[in-house]
Structure formats: structure tokens, C-alpha cells
Amino acid sequence: MPGMDVFGAEERHEVNEVLETGCLFRYNHEHLRQDRWKARELEAETRKYTSAAFAHAVSSGSTAVAAAMAASGLGFGDEIIVPPFTYIATIEGVLLGGGLPVFAEIDENLCLSAEGIEKVITPRTKGVMLVHMCGAAADMDSILAVCKKHNLKLLEDAGQALGAFYKGKSVGLFGEAGAFSLDFFKIITAGEGGLCITNDEKISNYIEQFSDHGHSHLGSNRGMEAHPILGTNFRLSELHAAVGLAQIRKLHDIRDRKRHNHSYLKSRLSEVAELRFRPVPDQDGDSGTFLNFFLPTQALAEQTAKNLAAAGIGVNYWFTNMYHFINQWDHLKKLESPFKMAIHHLGAPQDYSNLDIPISQDVVGRLLSVGTKVTWTKEDMDKLADQMIDVIRKTIG
Ligand SMILES: Cc1ncc(COP(=O)(O)O)c(C=O)c1O
Numbered sequence: 001m002p003g004m005d006v007f008g009a010e011e012r013h014e015v016n017e018v019l020e021t022g023c024l025f026r027y028n029h030e031h032l033r034q035d036r037w038k039a040r041e042l043e044a045e046t047r048k049y050t051s052a053a054f055a056h057a058v059s060s061g062s063t064a065v066a067a068a069m070a071a072s073g074l075g076f077g078d079e080i081i082v083p084p085f086t087y088i089a090t091i092e093g094v095l096l097g098g099g100l101p102v103f104a105e106i107d108e109n110l111c112l113s114a115e116g117i118e119k120v121i122t123p124r125t126k127g128v129m130l131v132h133m134c135g136a137a138a139d140m141d142s143i144l145a146v147c148k149k150h151n152l153k154l155l156e157d158a159g160q161a162l163g164a165f166y167k168g169k170s171v172g173l174f175g176e177a178g179a180f181s182l183d184f185f186k187i188i189t190a191g192e193g194g195l196c197i198t199n200d201e202k203i204s205n206y207i208e209q210f211s212d213h214g215h216s217h218l219g220s221n222r223g224m225e226a227h228p229i230l231g232t233n234f235r236l237s238e239l240h241a242a243v244g245l246a247q248i249r250k251l252h253d254i255r256d257r258k259r260h261n262h263s264y265l266k267s268r269l270s271e272v273a274e275l276r277f278r279p280v281p282d283q284d285g286d287s288g289t290f291l292n293f294f295l296p297t298q299a300l301a302e303q304t305a306k307n308l309a310a311a312g313i314g315v316n317y318w319f320t321n322m323y324h325f326i327n328q329w330d331h332l333k334k335l336e337s338p339f340k341m342a343i344h345h346l347g348a349p350q351d352y353s354n355l356d357i358p359i360s361q362d363v364v365g366r367l368l369s370v371g372t373k374v375t376w377t378k379e380d381m382d383k384l385a386d387q388m389i390d391v392i393r394k395t396i397g
Contacts, residue, residue, distance in 0.1 A: 136285065162188065263288075308392075
């Protein structure tokens with residue numbers, strides 16, 4: 001919970017400004033709000049940080065994914081290529097929008113690979129929902145090339161990757177639109193919240209309208225505003241926006257400190273010759289939120305995770321312990337849902353219980369990740385590294 005590591009007076013000040021006026025709603029009510037516009041300011045800061053032409057705050061990372069998909073014109077019956085290693089929210093977003101998820105291989109960069117994408121393209125493929133996993137960007141040059149070649153729309157679920165860049169460009173700006181999460185566990189948090197960014201004005205307008213029942217947001221009489229499209233309510237409250245606003249102003253500093261700690265811990269763990277680290281196409285673009293490394297085999301990774309846990313050291317072993325890999329998604333394999341989605345009518349495009357994804361199984365099977373902390377001192381990191389190295393060496397033998 002990095003954002004929460006630096007929660008303090010600034011967040012309380014922004015929230016109090018909202019509480020003083022009582023204007024918890026992001027639109028209109030000029031007579032109440034004393035010119036305080038927290039969601040708007042959060043969007044302005046997001047544009048500044050990412051250099052996006054447009055940014056829109058929404059209620060969660062999940063709704064940001066759904067809004068980005070709808071606004072890009074992807075929906076009923078469209079095959080959308082997704083990774084098997086992500087939080088389930090990515091897949092739910094595609095399903096709720098009427099899309100049909102098609103799983104492709106990731107590689108050691110922990111994101112979809114261009115080769116993986118190309119292998120599962122069919123005449124019904126309309127888009128790719130790329131996930132920038134664990135705080136760093138996918139290999140954008142090759143992925144953009146494959147999307148261009150096959151005329152696929154690219155969406156970016158950057159739920160875990162605010163503060164990640166590729167060759168100087170923020171993730172979320174490579175395709176139609178990108179989605180960030182501001183939930184409690186992310187690099188910065190609003191408690192709950194999300195952000196959509198795009199450089200496309202038409203898509204931006206759709207994101208904004210779709211996230212508020214199609215409201216045009218033109219004029220000053222909300223009750224009589226035009227509704228050019230159907231939508232729903234993905235709005236962010238001013239209270240959440242206030243927290244997010246204070247946090248995004250700290251993002252440069254959080255990222256710098258995380259990258260510093262990431263690099264120091266990596267240098268220490270490099271003392272174990274058997275460990276390999278996640279290859280990141282643009283090292284300078286890594287937000288530093290996770291240090292990801294591979295053990296030589298799945299069995300050693302599993303045992304190392306167990307031994308580290310027994311020693312009181314928390315690491316993520318996504319293959320079995322976390323809800324981020326398809327092996328754990330029995331509900332998806334059975335298409336369990338309280339209502340009929342497009343996929344129930346049209347049928348799943350793949351047999352989700354028997355996917356041919358040996359590379360992803362191998363990669364995630366060998367992967368361990370440590371979430372970096374902003375508040376770590378050098379002494380904290382040395383102690384952690386000494387303990388980890390000891391456990392890893394004893395496990396590897
Ligand atoms: C890759 C990814 N996408 C989307 C989400 C959903 O974000 P939220 O919890 O804000 O709905 C998450 C949350 O963990 C995520 O990791």
C-alpha cells in the first residue's frame with residue numbers, strides 16, 4: 001500500500017476542503033462548492049503527470065477498464081485478446097462489456113508478447129487489452145506493430161502501472177485509451193478510484209459521458225442536460241478525488257523513492273547467481289513498485305515462497321497464492337455469473353479449462369515478486385536482503 005505509506009496532512013487538508021463545503025458531487029452546484037473542484041483538479045494533475053491530452057477520473061480501475069472499452073467502440077461479440085496473468089478485473093471488464101476474452105501468452109516481461117498475440121488472432125479479433133503488470137510497461141514497439149498489422153484496437157489496462165513509462169511516454173497512451181486504478185493497494189490511492197487517459201478527443205468525450213449516464217456536461221442545468229449516449233454511473237466522489245489529488249501530487253517523489261529502493265534491493269539479491277530478474281524493455285520507465293525475479297524451476301519457486309513465508313517475509317507467489325493467474329479462476333472456467341452475458345449466448349472462443357499457454361505457466365510458475373516500500377531505510381533493506389538471501393540459498397541448496 002505505497003500510497004498509504006505517505007498518507008498525511010495533505011490528504012486530510014484536501015478532504016477537509018470538501019467537508020467544509022459539503023459538496024460531495026463532482027459536477028455543478030457552484031453555489032455550494034466555493035470553487036473547489038477536486039475531481040477536475042485530479043484530472044488536471046493526471047494530464048500533467050502523464051502528458052495525456054485528456055484524463056477522466058472514475059470510481060475504480062475496473063470501471064476505468066469498462067469505460068475505456070465502451071468508449072473505444074468494443075463490445076458485443078468482439079474477441080479481445082487478454083493475458084492470463086493479471087487481476088481478474090481485466091477479464092471481467094471485457095466480459096461485462098459483451099466482449100469475448102481470448103487468452104494469449106505472456107513472456108518473462110510479465111506482459112502479453114507480440115508473438116503470443118499474433119498466434120490467437122482470428123477474423124473476429126477486434127482488440128487487445130494489454131496489461132502492464134507489476135508496475136512496468138510491456139514491449140510496446142513489437143505490440144504496436146502487431147496491432148497495426150492486424151488492424152486491432154489497443155486498450156491498456158495499466159491498473160498497476162501509474163508511473164510507468166516506455167521510451168518516455170506514459171503507459172495508457174499507446175492505443176485508444178488507458179486505465180489506472182487508485183484502489184488501496186496501488187502506487188497512489190484515493191481509497192477507491194480510477195483514471196482513464198487518452199489522446200483522442202472523441203474517445204475522451206465518450207469516456208466522460210458513458211461514466212455519467214451519457215450526460216453531455218454542457219450548460220448549468222444538470223437536470224435538463226442532453227444525454228447524447230446511454231451510459232451508467234462510474235462517477236468518482238469529491239471525497240475520493242480529494243485523497244487522490246493529494247496523492248498524485250506526491251507521485252514524482254513516491255516513484256523516485258520506489259525506484260531507488262527497487263534498485264538497491266535488486267543489487268543485493270543479485271548476489272544470488274541463480275536468480276534472474278524480470279527483463280524490462282525500458283528500465284528507466286519502471287515505476288519500481290515490484291521487484292520481480294525468477295527461480296530456476298517452479299518447484300524451487302514454490303518452496304522458496306513457502307520458506308520465505310515461514311521466515312515472516314511476505315513475497316507474492318502468483319502461481320498459487322494470489323488471485324492473479326488463470327489457474328485460480330475456476331469461476332471463469334465455468335462462466336459462473338448471476339446473469340447471461342454475451343459469452344453465454346455466443347460461446348467462449350477458447351476452452352478456458354484447457355488453454356495451451358506453456359510459456360505463461362512456466363514464467364508465472366518461477367516468478368516471485370516483492371512489493372517495494374517507500375518508507376524502507378537502507379538498514380531495512382539490508383536486513384530484508386540478508387534474510388531473503390539466506391532463505392533462498394538454503395532452499396536452492
Ligand atoms: C491490472 C489491474 N486492472 C484492474 C484492476 C482493478 O482496479 P480496482 O481495484 O480499482 O477496480 C486491478 C486491481 O488490482 C489490476 O491489478
